[in-house]
Amino acid sequence: MVNSFTMRIAGLVIRINHIHDSIRELCRDYAIDSAGSADGAYADGAVTSQTMPDCTISVTRQMIERERERERADAGIWPDDYLETLAVLRAIAERLPALNRTVFHGATITYKGRAYVFTAPSGTGKSTHIRLWRRYLGSKMQVINGDKPILEFVDSGADADVDAAVIAHATPWAGKEGWQTAQAHAPLGGICIVTRGTRNICRRIDPQTALPWLMPQIYMPNDSAAAIHTLDLMDRLIRNVPVYLLDCDISEAAVHASRSAMCGEG
Template structure:
C-alpha cells in the first residue's frame, strides 16, 4: 500500500508518497522538519508537484552539469526528455531524482537498505530542488540566506558560503531585542500583485534546525561581505539585481525556469530595498545594519 502526505510551503502544496517498504522509514523517521507545514490531503492536480519515493537501482543518464559544495554533490542530467538529479554526499550516491518534463511529477530512487542519514539527505535535497524548480514560474524564489524577523518584517542576509550569514543573524538575535530567527539557510520569497513581497520559513534550514511555518512582509535584503570595518550602502538598479541572482536556487540553463526567476528577481530588485554591508562579526555591525534597513 502506498502512503502519502501533503505539505504547504509559502502557499504551495506538494505531496510525497512511498511504497509500503519505505513508509515507516520516510514518515516516522525523516519528516520531522516538514510537520509544521503538514496540511490535509489534496488531489494531485492541486499540487505544485508530487514526488514518489521508491527503492531501486540508479538509472543511467547523460550528465550535463555537476555542483560541488562542502562535500555535497548534485549531478544534473537527462534521460530522454526527463531531468535527472543525482544527490551525493562525499561522492557517495544517496538517491536519484527523475522528473517529468513539467516537474509536476517526480520519482526519487534510493538504494535498498540505505542508512537513515543518507536516505534523509536524499529526500530533503530532492524535495528542495524540486520545490525550487517547480515554483520558479510562480513568482517564487528559494533563497540561500539567513532571515530574521523584527517588528513584523523579515530581513534576509545574503552572501557566499562562509561569508557570515548565520553569524550576522545571531548578532541580531543577541543584540537587537525583539528579533527572531525565521530560517537559517533556505527561506522562500514570493512577490504578489501590487509588488507586495513576503518571506516565508521552510522545512530546509541547513545545519540549524529552524522550521517555522511563518511569514512576514519582506523588509529588505542585505548582501554581506567581510571587512575590517562596518559600512552599509544601498544598492539600486543593476547592482541590486546582481546581488540577488547568485542567492536564488534554480535550473537556470532551462529557459522557462530562467525566465520565471528573472521576472521574480527583477520585481524584487525594483521594489524591495537591497543593501551591501561590509562588516566585522560584532555588535556594531548588527546595529549599523538595523539602523539603515529598518524603516
C-alpha cells in the same frame, strides 16, 4: 504502498510521495494531513478546495542518485534519506516559478513586522550576523528561516503597474543550525549582502550593483521556461525590494549598522 503526506508551505499545498521517513519528519511542522498516515489521508477525512494540492512531488531512486552525484564533491558518504530531503527541495524549487515563488539562499528574520534577508556565499558570515541580532535584540526579532526561505511575489491587481509585495516564507530547509519558525512569513523589507570587514558600514546599492551579488543566491531551475520566469522574478525583486551591502565584523556595531540602514533606527 505509497508513503505520502501533504504540507502547506509558502501559501501552497504540496503533496509529497516519498520513500524514506526522514522527509516527513523534516516537514512535520508544515504537515496538514494526519500524522503517520500511509495513504496521505487528510486529518478531517475530506479533501476540500483549500487542501487540494497545488503540486505533487513523487520521489524516485533516480532523483536520490542525482543528488548523490551533486553532493559527491563535498566528500563523505550521504545516506539516502538525507539525499531524499534535498531531492524534495529541488523538485519543489523547480515548480515554484510557475507559482510566482522562488527559493532564495539567505538567513531571514522578522523585525517590527517586516522580513529582512541576510545573504552571502556560504561561510561568509550571514549566520554569524543573525546570531548577533539574536544576542542584542532577543525577542524583538524572530528567525523565519536560517538558509532557504521561499520568496512569494504578490501582485497588487491585474491592472497594477507595480508589485504590492514580496513575502518571505519559512521552510523546513533551515541550514545546519536548524533555525526556522514554521509557517512564519512577513513582507520583505530588505535584502542585506553580508561581507567580512572592519568598518561596520551598511549602504543601499542600486539594482545594477546588486544583481551580480544576488544571482548566485536564487535557485535557477533546469527547465528553460522556469529559468526565464525566475529571471523575471529576480527583476521584480531588485526593482521592488531595497538591497544593502554590509561590511562588518563580529560586534554589536555590526548590528547597529545593518539595523540603522535597513530599518531607519540604530
